Every structure is written in C-alpha cells, then in structure tokens.
Amino acid sequence: MIGRLNHVAIVVPDLEEAAALYRETLGATVSDPQPLPEHGVTTVFVELENARIELLHPLGEASPVENFLVRNPSGGVHHVCYEVQDIIAARDQLERRGARVLGNGEPKKGAHGKPVLFLHPKDFCGTLIELEESGHGW
DSSP states (O other): OEEEEEEEEEEOSOHHHHHHIIIIISOOEEOOOEEETTTTEEEEEEEOSSOEEEEEEEOSTTOTTHHHHHHOTTOEEEEEEEEESOHHHHHHHHHHTTOOBSTTSOOEEOTTSSEEEEEOGGGTTTOEEEEEEOOSOO
C-alpha cells in the first residue's frame, strides 16, 4: 500500500535559523517558507536525492504543532510522510484494518497541493504518519 518515503517533518523553534543550518552548514537546497494557514504551519522543504525534510513552525496560536514545541522547546521529529497511489482506497483499507484516521477522515490539500491524511500515532508505534497521494515528480 505505501510507496516511497516522501518526507520527514521536523518542528523547529526558529524556521529561519533551521533553514540556514540546512542550507549553509549541510549544503542542502532549501525552499522559501510557505505559510499553510489551513494546517496552522509554515513549512520549508529541504531537498534530498531520495526524499525531503520538512521544517515546520507554528503559524498562529491554534497551530497543531504549537503544543509539540511547548513539550519539545528545541524541536524534534514530528511525523513521517509516505506516498500512496490512491488516498481514498488507502484510507478505506486502513480503516477496515482498524487504523484511525485523524480529523474527519476526509483528505485535505497538503503543502504540495496533493491530498493528505494523518493516521493516529498510537496505531503506528507512536509515530504520526501522513499519507500523501502520489503524483508526477516533485
């Protein structure tokens, strides 16, 4: 069902500083910040040969990553994102197998303009999983 690893998301206390660390210290290609008000975050993507790193920072007081940052002031790994060919078919199959989809169960548009869903971390070894419907390239 799951395809390749799309990205690993890391919540950071200072987005500009984190982007500079990846760009200047590690020599990576780093995107411009992209605010995603519907998700309550601002993202920056670090491009790698085989996947991406998503740097996340809270956007607004109702941000779902704000509490994560309160509990982890230095930041940390927040979730992993796997690609699926058909997000509705994947959701239905996962639900039949007892996995819990967060929110209302309907996909939202993610940072790449593709449908995404999140799966409850208690169902996956304590890891929040994002599923993104795959498309053509990045």
